[in-house]
Amino acid sequence: MKILFFGPNGSGKGTQGSIIKDKYGIPHIETGVIFRENITGGTDLGKKAKGYIDRGELVPDNITIPMILARLQEDDCKGGWILDGFPRNLTQAQELDKALKDLDITLDIVIEMILDRQIAKDRIMGRRLCVNDNNHPNNIFIDAIKPNGDKCQVCGGDLKTRSDDQDEDAIDQRHNIYYDTETGTMAGVNYFKDLSSKNDGIPRIVDLNGQQDLKKVTAELINKLG
Ligand code: AMP
Numbered sequence: 001m002k003i004l005f006f007g008p009n010g011s012g013k014g015t016q017g018s019i020i021k022d023k024y025g026i027p028h029i030e031t032g033v034i035f036r037e038n039i040t041g042g043t044d045l046g047k048k049a050k051g052y053i054d055r056g057e058l059v060p061d062n063i064t065i066p067m068i069l070a071r072l073q074e075d076d077c078k079g080g081w082i083l084d085g086f087p088r089n090l091t092q093a094q095e096l097d098k099a100l101k102d103l104d105i106t107l108d109i110v111i112e113m114i115l116d117r118q119i120a121k122d123r124i125m126g127r128r129l130c131v132n133d134n135n136h137p138n139n140i141f142i143d144a145i146k147p148n149g150d151k152c153q154v155c156g157g158d159l160k161t162r163s164d165d166q167d168e169d170a171i172d173q174r175h176n177i178y179y180d181t182e183t184g185t186m187a188g189v190n191y192f193k194d195l196s197s198k199n200d201g202i203p204r205i206v207d208l209n210g211q212q213d214l215k216k217v218t219a220e221l222i223n224k225l226g
Pocket of ligand 1 (some may be wrong): 053092
């Protein structure tokens with residue numbers, strides 16, 4: 001199963017993505033996580049990406065696109081993948097589509113998580129990251145995943161914040177890119193919707209109401225994936 005997962009920053013798609021990963025037993029590839037791991041590891045890629053990430057700008061396509069296309073060709077991706085955080089603009093969408101066609105890979109599903117911009121912003125500011133596992137959901141503004149005091153509600157690990165999550169300018173910048181229907185992420189979403197409508201519904205487009213509480217979003221997702 002090859003899945004693209006779209007949704008504004010703060011929509012909770014990382015959390016839902018890890019649920020799909022378990023359901024299908026496929027890797028959950030998150031561009032932002034790959035960049036952050038490289039920053040923590042002090043790699044060249046991390047050094048190149050850091051400034052862009054701190055400002056909420058996109059890391060340039062000539063770095064991001066080859067990185068993801070190479071990742072999709074690794075062994076663990078043979079049975080499928082869920083791609084989260086890529087594509088993030090129209091060029092990335094077009095390049096991904098072209099690369100998949102060249103590799104004879106069919107994209108099965110495109111999920112679009114729909115969420116009001118202000119709610120997404122509030123959720124970002126409440127988000128906390130577990131030092132033991134980035135996929136442990138913690139948010140001080142969401143009851144279902146509220147930390148235990150200052151510890152992870154899943155494993156009791158220490159929590160930290162992402163610097164780009166506490167900077168309102170950086171959040172606004174990320175959302176400007178996401179909601180941009182000309183060349184931004186929404187242009188990428190619309191690119192795959194067009195493709196689907198011209199190709200007998202392949203990839204299948206799945207809309208998700210991200211405004212509901214977390215468990216309801218998961219239930220809707222599982223139901224719609226079938
Ligand atoms: P995220 O964890 O998805 O919020 O991503 C954090 C940051 O990583 C973004 O604000 C960008 O700076 C960078 N990033 C993530 N995905 C991409 C992408 N597809 N293209 C360019 N930059 C990206």
